[in-house]
Amino acid sequence: MTQDEMKRAAAEAALAYVEEKTVIGVGTGSTANHFIDLLAEKRIPLEGTVASSVATAERLKGHGYKILELNQTGPLSLYVDGADESDPRLNLIKGGGGALTREKIVAAASDKFVCIADESKLVDVLGDFPLPIEVIPMAQSYVAREMVKLGGNPSLRLDYITDNGNIILDVSGLHIVDPVTLEREINQITGVVTVGLFAARPADVLILGAPGGAQVVTA
Ligand SMILES: O=C[C@H](O)[C@H](O)[C@H](O)COP(=O)(O)O
Numbered sequence: 001m002t003q004d005e006m007k008r009a010a011a012e013a014a015l016a017y018v019e020e021k022t023v024i025g026v027g028t029g030s031t032a033n034h035f036i037d038l039l040a041e042k043r044i045p046l047e048g049t050v051a052s053s054v055a056t057a058e059r060l061k062g063h064g065y066k067i068l069e070l071n072q073t074g075p076l077s078l079y080v081d082g083a084d085e086s087d088p089r090l091n092l093i094k095g096g097g098g099a100l101t102r103e104k105i106v107a108a109a110s111d112k113f114v115c116i117a118d119e120s121k122l123v124d125v126l127g128d129f130p131l132p133i134e135v136i137p138m139a140q141s142y143v144a145r146e147m148v149k150l151g152g153n154p155s156l157r158l159d160y161i162t163d164n165g166n167i168i169l170d171v172s173g174l175h176i177v178d179p180v181t182l183e184r185e186i187n188q189i190t191g192v193v194t195v196g197l198f199a200a201r202p203a204d205v206l207i208l209g210a211p212g213g214a215q216v217v218t219a
Contacts (some may be wrong), residue, residue: 026052026080053103069149078110099162101193113203125176131152
């Protein structure tokens with residue numbers, strides 16, 4: 001089974017959490033794309049969707065799904081999205097695709113967050129994947145210096161601007177044993193829009209695609 005097939009297997013298992021004719025939140029990335037395509041292939045009717053990125057909105061629209069603004073919907077019952085890393089407590093690193101801010105907003109507004117990933121994304125301790133941070137452009141150097149003080153090695157994501165008009169710093173070298181505290185500390189740095197650590201609001205369910213099929217992990 002390839003990594004992509006494992007992503008698709010996880011996405012397919014997430015369909016079990018979708019209630020027809022509801023409004024759901026939909027994440028961004030290659031695993032979320034499988035989920036979107038499977039919703040359409042299985043002809044699952046939805047009242048609407050809240051997209052976590054422009055790219056996801058375009059893909060959903062291409063399949064005929066209605067896009068709603070989060071400000072119109074109130075709380076969502078379900079959010080489905082991928083991740084770059086998960087620890088066993090379902091704390092996540094997200095933002096490899098740059099969509100972390102809108103993803104974190106939709107996750108925060110959702111009752112249940114189902115994370116879908118291939119099995120390689122489950123790690124003991126977060127941090128091998130460089131931690132993405134969305135930053136207001138004029139704060140780039142300041143935030144980078146603050147991240148060095150926290151033990152990280154920041155690097156600017158080149159030729160990339162987020163859907164919100166900001167830059168991304170990818171911070172390597174972190175061994176994140178206390179993700180809740182680190183998320184809070186980074187959130188306090190002036191100029192940080194969002195850190196791609198999802199620990200104050202982790203996933204509720206992690207579905208891992210693996211050669212033997214999809215496995216459901218709960219914290
Ligand atoms: O910004 C992107 C998102 O956080 C993605 O969910 C994450 O990067 C995982 O992407 P993929 O499903 O392509 O591995």
